[in-house]
Amino acid sequence: MTLLDIRGLTVRTADGRTLVDDLSLTLGPGERLGVIGESGSGKSLTTLAVLGLLPEGMTATGSVELAGTQIVGATEKRLTTVRGRDAAIVFQEPLTALDPLMRVGRQLAEPLRGKRRLTGGALKRAVAEALEQVRLPEPDRIARAFPHEISGGQRQRVALAMALACEPKLLIADEPTTALDVSVQAEMLALIDTLVREREMAVLFVSHDLAVVAKVTDRALVMKDGRAVEEGTVERLVRAPREEYTKALVTSARRLESALDLRSAP
Amino acid sequence: MTPVLETRALETTTPVLELDDVALSYRGSAAPVVRDVSLTVRAGHSLALVGESGAGKTTLLRLLLGLARPTAGTVRFDGEPLALRDREQMRRFRRGVQCVFQDPYSSLDPRRRVGAIVAEPLRSLGIADRRTAAPKVAEALERVGLPADAARRYPHEFSGGQRQRIAIARATVCEPRVLLADEPVSALDVTTRVKIVDLLAELKQERGLTLVMVSHDLSVVASLCERTAVLERGGVVEQGDTARVLGDPAHPYTRRLVDSVPRLPG
Ligand SMILES: Nc1ncnc2c1ncn2[C@@H]1O[C@H](COP(=O)(O)OP(=O)(O)OP(=O)(O)O)[C@@H](O)[C@H]1O
Ligand SMILES: Nc1ncnc2c1ncn2[C@@H]1O[C@H](COP(=O)(O)OP(=O)(O)OP(=O)(O)O)[C@@H](O)[C@H]1O
Ligand SMILES: [Mg+2]
Ligand SMILES: [Mg+2]
Numbered sequence: 001m002t003l004l005d006i007r008g009l010t011v012r013t014a015d016g017r018t019l020v021d022d023l024s025l026t027l028g029p030g031e032r033l034g035v036i037g038e039s040g041s042g043k044s045l046t047t048l049a050v051l052g053l054l055p056e057g058m059t060a061t062g063s064v065e066l067a068g069t070q071i072v073g074a075t076e077k078r079l080t081t082v083r084g085r086d087a088a089i090v091f092q093e094p095l096t097a098l099d100p101l102m103r104v105g106r107q108l109a110e111p112l113r114g115k116r117r118l119t120g121g122a123l124k125r126a127v128a129e130a131l132e133q134v135r136l137p138e139p140d141r142i143a144r145a146f147p148h149e150i151s152g153g154q155r156q157r158v159a160l161a162m163a164l165a166c167e168p169k170l171l172i173a174d175e176p177t178t179a180l181d182v183s184v185q186a187e188m189l190a191l192i193d194t195l196v197r198e199r200e201m202a203v204l205f206v207s208h209d210l211a212v213v214a215k216v217t218d219r220a221l222v223m224k225d226g227r228a229v230e231e232g233t234v235e236r237l238v239r240a241p242r243e244e245y246t247k248a249l250v251t252s253a254r255r256l257e258s259a260l261d262l263r264s265a266p
Numbered sequence: 267m268t269p270v271l272e273t274r275a276l277e278t279t280t281p282v283l284e285l286d287d288v289a290l291s292y293r294g295s296a297a298p299v300v301r302d303v304s305l306t307v308r309a310g311h312s313l314a315l316v317g318e319s320g321a322g323k324t325t326l327l328r329l330l331l332g333l334a335r336p337t338a339g340t341v342r343f344d345g346e347p348l349a350l351r352d353r354e355q356m357r358r359f360r361r362g363v364q365c366v367f368q369d370p371y372s373s374l375d376p377r378r379r380v381g382a383i384v385a386e387p388l389r390s391l392g393i394a395d396r397r398t399a400a401p402k403v404a405e406a407l408e409r410v411g412l413p414a415d416a417a418r419r420y421p422h423e424f425s426g427g428q429r430q431r432i433a434i435a436r437a438t439v440c441e442p443r444v445l446l447a448d449e450p451v452s453a454l455d456v457t458t459r460v461k462i463v464d465l466l467a468e469l470k471q472e473r474g475l476t477l478v479m480v481s482h483d484l485s486v487v488a489s490l491c492e493r494t495a496v497l498e499r500g501g502v503v504e505q506g507d508t509a510r511v512l513g514d515p516a517h518p519y520t521r522r523l524v525d526s527v528p529r530l531p532g
Binding site: 137 | 292371372425426428431453457483485486508509523527528
């Protein structure tokens with residue numbers, strides 16, 4: 001059985017520009033897929049289309065089946081039942097996902113209350129645990145803070161905690177570690193890896209960093225100009241890239257990496 | 267990429283920006299979020315701030331920009347204490363210092379077209395009017411790899427990485443002496459990231475730009491900044507030549523950071 005089946009997904013703007021072009025991919029329960037690609041290549045729009053969250057004025061055609069529900073053309077009512085339960089998303093820009101006027105703890109409590117039917121003290125403890133799980137220090141202070149009163153990387157971890165609290169069948173993570181230093185990033189990737197295994201969640205993991213993708217998924221899809229240009233194991237994509245863009249990606253990654261070979265410098 | 271190695275004539279120029287033993291406590295919080303921080307930014311010696319998420323990097327940039335006032339210590343610009351009421355100094359400051367904020371989306375006015383947003387520093391500094399700004403804006407957008415018609419659109423019509431590049435275009439359009447940039451390349455895929463690194467290196471070389479950059483990407487730090495300061499929990503644990511700090515870390519936290527950098531498989 002497939003959990004997510006995208007066939008011929010095309011996303012267009014009101015004025016007729018094609019932003020995602022005939023994209024297909026499938027994901028079984030518990031499976032993981034990385035999506036990498038050029039800035040502006042359509043990665044975020046693809047993830048938004050999975051939950052029927054495309055910006056106003058954009059239209060999707062083709063088919064997106066999520067846990068048996070056809071998302072393309074679905075009513076808002078139908079979509080509400082799917083969001084959170086079948087798939088939850090960590091948005092690329094956490095500030096756009098968090099309500100600026102609501103304390104972080106209350107926002108995080110919502111999925112926990114809904115999913116685990118917790119109230120009162122038990123709910124409060126669950127919120128603190130969820131914050132600790134993503135390695136946030138002083139969980140009590142952070143729970144009481146408004147989104148603008150915590151750091152960029154702390155906000156990103158709150159967004160991750162919220163998506164995980166939904167215990168979805170599919171976790172969609174759009175660049176979930178860009179605001180984290182490499183050591184906290186390593187811990188978050190390990191956390192995602194463990195939870196996903198324990199809960200048999202599937203993952204669609206968008207990242208611009210091949211080395212990061214490699215920590216979470218074996219398989220990745222490369223996007224460029226709205227199209228999927230290449231798919232394969234991360235290992236193979238790095239060792240023997242076929243497409244022009246994938247080649248450039250690997251060369252650039254190597255070039256950046258080499259700047260860190262300082263120990264051998266004279 | 268060749269890492270920048272030497273730091274020549276360190277003592278000969280007056281510091282452009284300086285933090286002298288500063289601390290900052292937020293209202294209501296007991297412990298200061300940064301304390302005992304002394305940093306010196308000299309023309310031509312770009313400085314990187316690295317460290318754990320929540321360590322206080324953004325806070326230090328806000329202090330350098332005069333957006334937050336230290337609860338102890340002094341912030342200096344061109345050797346004089348930063349005084350928001352000194353209009354002559356503020357004029358010089360705004361002319362010489364530009365910034366790129368960590369969350370690109372919230373730093374771009376959603377109601378204005380990208381062309382007007384990028385032109386803003388030129389207009390407010392009286393460098394150009396509506397007509398003479400246009401070619402400069404077009405050039406700035408082109409340098410960051412955005413299409414010319416980007417100027418006519420609104421920020422929400424762009425991807426995360428494109429918005430980050432709009433912020434870079436805005437901050438570099440008026441050729442500042444100093445650019446304070448908070449995670450300026452975090453949303454960029456590596457091929458685009460390399461282009462932006464090249465652009466910043468060129469601005470350093472040819473226009474004498476001095477960078478103060480927060481980045482989790484240590485390869486970018488090694489490629490662009492002569493000096494690096496490492497922060498942990500609000501304090502600087504070590505600082506010095508980038509090649510030394512990252513190549514031969516003295517502090518265990520720095521060592522852990524360098525060891526956590528994800529590497530490409532194979
Ligand atoms: N609301 C919108 N209206 C018009 N065009 C849009 C809109 N949102 C995105 N686009 C365009 O669609 C394309 C794909 O955007 P998307 O956000 O999916 O890119 P991405 O691959 O996630 O890039 P990044 O890595 O920079 O986040 C981009 O060229 C972008 O300019
Ligand atoms: N307005 C505020 N009130 C209280 N505490 C705050 C406020 N803004 C930030 N903080 C706290 O100050 C600390 C330093 O935050 P800062 O944003 O400087 O971190 P950072 O090093 O930039 O982290 P990141 O890499 O995650 O962006 C964090 O623990 C944060 O929660
Ligand atoms: Mg995106
Ligand atoms: Mg920050």
